[in-house]
Amino acid sequence: MAGKSQQASDKGSHGVPAGGWGSAKAVGEILLREHIPLAGPSLLAHQNKPDGYMCVSCAWAKPAKPHPLEFCENGAKATSWEVTNRRADRAFFEAHSLAELEGWSDHDLEEQGRLTEPMRWDSTTDKYVPVTWLDAFEEIGSELRMLSPEQVDFYTSGRASLEAAYMYQLFARMYGSNHLPDSSNMCHESTSVGLPESIGASIGTAILSDFQNCSCIFYLAQNVGTSSPRLLHDLQDAVDRGVKIVTFNLLREPGLERFVNPQAPSQMLTGKQTPISSQYCQVKNGGDIAALFGVCKALIEADDALKASGMSKVAGTDATPDDVADAATVAFAASIAAADKKHVLDHDFIEAHTAGFEEFADAARNYEWAELERVSGLTRDQMMQAAHTYANSDAVLMVYGMGLTQHIMGVQNVQMVANLALLRGNIGKPGANICAVRGHSNVQGQRTVGITEKPGLVPLDKLAQLYRFEPPHWTGHSTVDTCKAILQGEARAFIGLGGNYLRAIPETEAVEEAWRNLRLTVQIATKLNRTHVVHGEIAYLLPCLGRIEIDEQAGGPQAVSMESSIAHFHGSRGRAKPASSHLLSEPAIIAGIAKATLTKGVVPWDSWVDDYTKIRDAIERTYPETFKDFNKRLFQPGGIPRPLPARERKWVTANGKANFITPRRLFPDFSSAASARDVLHLATLRSNDQFNTTIYGYNDRYRGVEGTRRVILMNVDDIDRLGLHNGQIVELVTAIAEQTKRSLPGFKVMAYDIPAGCCGAYYPETNALFPLDHHDQKSKTPAYKLLPIRVIASPAAVRH
Template structure:
């Protein structure tokens, strides 16, 4: 018999509409609705959620999860000094992340008072002076300046300018924890660190291959593009260990016909569930099938690439049995995938953190690039590489210079424009910053947005490392876990949100963002600030800079008072941003451009590069020798009521979870082999070369996932990720491939 569990409702539809309406607070409906209709609109603000590009002329541009992000920011709830007076930091540490983040907007600057274990109010100028006193008491490389992807281009540019004037490149950011492998792999293979496709390509692709990605939860507006592509006959080919509702069927909440008739659109034409980490073998199988069937693009390979011979030889020497074993798919499935690929004249590969958060992430992405290149699927309509970034301006932050390993060209242009010699020594990434804190080589930590203590790996070690700091500073809109993991001194500096009007010298300001497909456009707030004490992020950065830098060649006060002046400076420094102020004011902004899309290869050889990679090391087998307990591979993931570390509710509608988060998804055979049943409770233990890490009391949920694979939510499972377990060459935590065993309770 078919049950609702066997044939669940589609993604989107009435469920999404109901969830959106449930997020509207009583008494705040008018403000919320006014804000939602201005989201991602030309005269409105860019959603503070994901980086999916806006569709020109669409009447409604927000999705369910975007609505959650917006309502979370425009909440009527407030975290005032009275709240902190009523609760010690030690008490707040016992609250779960959901409860913390539901307290509302921060209203004024606060300083941690260790004697009372409470945050107390502090004046803005006193806060800036405190930061300056700490920074000027240490060597520049003993400070780390973290950045979240929510930050706008102008703030990011001002922030990195201050940090380099101060004297360091210690600019870890959220890219280090998500798409760092994408940037590094693409730069070496294609000569650009960004994806090569635009939104228009979705209307021209004959096949879209989706690897390690769950758009229904992480960037739901992508489902509209997939729906339209499926309707015109495009093959949607999905690779995901979990069978995700958001990739199977979609009911568009913006389609009256589908909503009123309760119809839905099938999305995935083909759905494959590889073992966790099996994507590199799938990419190798695509190349092998292409070569064995003579379907390679000889002209493109000859004119535009180098390194093909090495890849060709490596693939020829790789047996199909090896690819079957490594991928977790059958030979028949690999042949079917190969036939789909070679039949398509324009194929796009998209991927998310299911690809990037692995030890062999860079190698996997470069193997995907090899598969694209062998068919000439770069630099033509409907084809190309499409890493789908997470936070709304994480890509723009990198463009603006938030990079611990900046290029010499960027530093030269920055120094020439601003009249100083920037530091050239490479800085620390996220995992390197934590290691520096542990080793006593770091004294001050400043975070521009984000929730560093919750987002990072190896939670116990990370929290201990943060507590060694002389000063921790968090520039934030709402309360989160990081505010409670304090240095000896600590500050919370509340800032304006994306939805709020930013007035400087009587003039409403605008900031710009860059989406996942390199479109740069303006965003402007539409509502009054949550508190008169809030300051804009550029104001806060300028305040720190003015207090810290004794003899700055840059007038930070003028820049923070007129964002057009920041953009004029950006135009002098960042290649491709000429005439920035004029171009960004065009309807829809402007396309930053992509050299590989034009088949201009900015690599060392001047051509697109095939990069040969052998199969990755079997890390699970190495670690199995350290324990008698049979190991499984755990991947962390978001629930549907979550964005990054922000938890909107304890539910996961698409996976059938209600009012809980300590859930472990497992194949029924793996449960039976361990004497467990659906609903049993277990502790999860990860195994690493330095020992074990344990988290307690998870409910196991039988689920459609390959044998040997597990899944659970982060940040609850971040304590299991060893700091040293990261992507080779990119240092991104390998949170999608954690070797674990289960202990029944």
């Protein structure tokens, strides 16, 4: 049914498999570079183990029965980066002004090592100088009391624990603010908005055992080899038992093609590789809805053909499948009938559990194959092959990542995945669910305990009862809203619990300039980054313990908790000696600021800091169904499953049904300026030498990039068509019709296996190209995966 071009190739873009000796070498190099060749391996032995600490990198689950080494290359890099013996101490800050540090790269700032003591910006010297914790808390509290709560934003990155996040949101609300933007706004907010309308769950429904029970996996727009390599073990196990993996992705990523398991001696010694994808569909940027509509169209029309064949006998007519379908569809239907199946779709499930099917089915029928091929970049044969695999699989697991969510139509992308799952009842049964692969290690969990700008998602009445205050009920700022408030001068203070906000956001140059007008900037962090050296009128840098470090409080060594991508809560216990005796834990810092700021409410801040079990008790009192027996089960092997009604086919939606939601169109309606022939569609990418905004190095061995991150990956035909050449230095220019010109010079053209009309470049280096309003209208997730741009030869290149 499929030609050679439609099958997964046996060779990645640069002939490098995921894992293997490349990963082993990279782990050794980072341990040596951070000067922890002996301490590092000892710590890594406890990473993601039931009684150990959760990785500070990705959010993949801690299995009940871990592998001997339950960490990946990027996890080892994250751990080494955190427990490095390098220090950004007072001597470092004495030697460098902040104006000087603004000229440093992200990599070089973080490479200075761990922060060691609280610092305050001195305007006379333009340097950070040491300050006592008490003085820091008192001035921050004094400044906050002089501001209106509507003027203060409380940002959270994805690394803070459930305990810290619960305290942080409580502090913000007791202060009077619902401005709680977080990193989820920039990654999977499209999931949090899209899935509730479809299935009544704000997160994916999959659990780890689904990988063991599925008969097929549809893998969509997620680079497993770079973003969540431990998931490769689950994919490999699935392939070994005969599961077909159908991949839809812009680039041919090695992790989705071939894997050499570093923990399998037979593979390491022989070079044997596990092929991951049985079919690899290289979708055009922004073509995911069209591709999935093609799969759905094939399924629906084949079902129509089977139905017509059965109805002809019942109605006594001469109707045949050929009257309602073409030859390809008839052949598809015949293959289903030959397997003694009466339907392609699960009509019993659709009838009992869903709404909106007929409208969606009609939309699928009405799309012409030529249009679906043009937008998706796939052939009809590819889409029908995927549909055939799907129809012949009893339990299909849907896995997707930010390649679907960070789009102008991100919510509709997510809902399209749900539509495909609903056609054959692939939600709420073993092996058949939706797995939304999250990025940062607790970004999902923070939402679970109240980090959200949407007051309707938080039990405000319960908080009011427990802590005797009146919470604000107005809608707060998302990340995009916070940027707008800073640009418009409405925001006066920014408190950051981790992260590198100024690097992560769109419209970076304009927001950075406006950032300097803030009255107060406070950053709680472990290492130095860009957001710390660009500052407000008063700026504090407050160093905290890292998750990997021993957290000794009055009640003894403390443990914290996180939520994984598959909605399980896990305990985490630090093992490393703290980087400095002056560090405080995140809960202690939050409590210190809260006590210096608040004049209302009743919260046992000091008791909570002494003993984190009391914070977890408070979390359980606030969310009793979600966190039942939280402390008792904290280190339960495999984690504590979060209750999700959709896993049991109970749909917490307005109509009590799972809903087919029909996308309004196949592709964003960009302006005419973005439709010109010389415009390409840019997707931002991560290298295998980074995690989010943290840059470990300048090589990407999976893509053959060495020594730089300023590259633009282009199809060779586009390079020729635009009069460019491989290796040429070019300027990237945003091609959306706006008055503001956004451009970035100094990028090198790199010929790459990417669909024509598309291009790729690294995040966050290209964030400045993205307008602030370039986001999904419902979720406000920045559309980092799809931006019209022009690639223009630099003047210097033209002269030569």
